[in-house]
Structure formats: C-alpha cells, structure tokens
Amino acid sequence: MEQEDYFEVGGLQLRSRLLIGSSGYPSPQVMLEAVEASGSELLTVAIRRVNLGDMSGESLLGMLKSLPVHLLPNTAGCYTAREAVLLAELAREALETNLVKLEVIGDDETLMPDVEQLLQAARTLIDSGFTVMAYANDDPITCRKLADMGCAAVMPLASPIGSGMGLTNPYNLALIRELIPDVPLLVDAGIGTASDAAHAMELGYDGILLNTAVSQAKHPVQMATAMRYAVNAGRMAWLAGRIPRRRYAQASSPSEGRIEATPT
Amino acid sequence: MSAPHCQVNGEKYALxxxxxxxxxxxxxxxxxxxxxxxxxxxxxxxxxxxxxSGTVVNEGDRIEIVTAQQGG
Structure with missing residues (x-):
C-alpha cells in the first residue's frame, strides 16, 4: 500500500505523509539522522536575516542536500499579512520554490493564527502564484474559507505550537475533515507523541506536520521512527475503516457449541 | 550634517x-x-x-538580506 498511496501537494508526489521541521535538534547531525529516520520528504525551514557563523544559509542548504527532501519555507514569526507576504516572496527568491507554509500568528503566548491577517495573506499569496499550505485554527469556518480560496493544503492545529498537548479538540478536527473532503488537510502543531499522530491520521487527515515532538524528544531519531510508523498506521487504519462504536459488548467467539459444566 | 546611512538587517550602514x-x-x-x-x-x-549589481542604495533605505535557517 505504501508504494501506491501517494500524497500530492503543490505538484509534488510524496510517499511520506509526515512533514517535519528542522528546528531545535541537539545537533545538526541528529537533525539529519532524525529527518532520515522519519522518512519525510518535505522539510520546513525558516527565513531569517543572514548571520555568519550560525547554521544557516549555504551551510544549512549544503547539509540538507544529502537528504531526499524538498524544502518548505515557513513564515513563522509574522504577525501581519504584510510581513508574511514579504517573507514568502523572499523565501521564493532564496529557495526557488513556490511552496510556502503560511503562518500568521496573533500573540506570543498561544502562537495561534490571527485569522483576519491569515486570510488576507493567503489571498494575496495565491493571487501571486504561491502554493499555500496554511497553518490554521481548528475552526471549520476558517478552514473552509482557506480551502475555498485555493490553498493547496489547510493545516489546522492540534494544540499550540510546541506544546505537545496532542489533539485537544478531536471533534473539531473530525468535523473539519467531514466538511472539507476535497482539499488536502494536515494536522500541524501540538503533536506530542506517536499516538497523537496516529489519531489525527485515523480522523482522515492527509498528513502530519510536526517538529518539537521529535527534535526535543529524549531520543529524537527513535521518536522520528515512531512517528513514521504512527502516521503509516493511522493512514492504513483510516483507509481500512474502523468498526462502529457500540455501547455493549459483542462476543467475538461463537455462542453455539459452548460446553456446560455440571453444577456442584 | 552626518554621512548618509541606510539600514541593513536593522543595523546602520554608512553609504x-x-x-x-x-x-x-x-x-x-x-x-x-x-x-x-x-x-x-x-x-x-x-x-x-x-x-x-545595478540597484543603488539611497539614504534611509531599509534593506533585508535573508536566508534559510532551521525552523518548524
């Protein structure tokens, strides 16, 4: 199944449904090993002012060249549509890609999207030919608007970025999937451990974007492997179709042919 | 009168x-x-x-020079 079940976004055909971030690993070497172990083919990077001496620019890009990944620049840290649009334009120029993970946040405490600015930025970027993957609130209305305006993927949060709180509102996430069956949906942010990723995939999501759950795990490479399995397991379970929930037990073994013991 | 400056990545730069x-x-x-x-x-x-190479920078211009960094 893994060979045929591609995830398509922005003209890319990906085997892996796990998108991973490049930030916060104990070392560049661990990052490379973890990304490789995750099987991910789409890696997020930030766009920041050049600063000689740190791991950025040509040294980072040179290092990532050894991996079979496409780069997905983000607009992390932007508070307004203006900032996000300029940063996306700079990313397109620097990395020669139309792909952008659009992030327009409202405050430092929750890092939750500012919906008004997000919608405005998404509209502008789509009109300028970008392939927009939009980080969104777990709100069906916002997600629907982003999908309708032509985002290549809509990515509601499971819980705040870096919190590791998992799926705080699986009901909303399920609702969003039901209401938007026609546009790729990913759960982005808040994944804490493998079961969170599997759960989101079991709700029918097309993929998972995560970073901290792997980079800050005690053993990042091992967690990356766990996430790879979890995303695959969740995907297969969704495709296989879960059984309906029942309020009462239903025996699996036949009731005919049961033995009887003589009462004493 | 001070020499003309621009801003490069938030820092003053003498032109x-x-x-x-x-x-x-x-x-x-x-x-x-x-x-x-x-x-x-x-x-x-x-x-x-x-x-x-053909774009001349003027007094008061704000320039951002950016690249990829590790990010999520």
Missing amino acids: RIGTTISDLIRAEGLNPESVRGVAVALNNTVIRKNEW
Missing part, C-alpha cells in the same frame, strides 16, 4: 556614492555572484539577484 545591493552582500561576507539561498528586499520589495 558611499553609488553603493549597490551587491556591495551590501559583500559587506555581509558573501559573494554576490555565487551565493545561493539568499534573498534581498529593498523597502519591502524583493530585488532579484540579477538586479543586485
């Missing part, structure tokens, strides 16, 4: 007559001809790489 974007890239220790993965905005407008 000489005819300073171009390429000169600013060089001042960051990068080679404007061969550098990859770098982009420039002049007053909120992206300047394509092939326009760097």
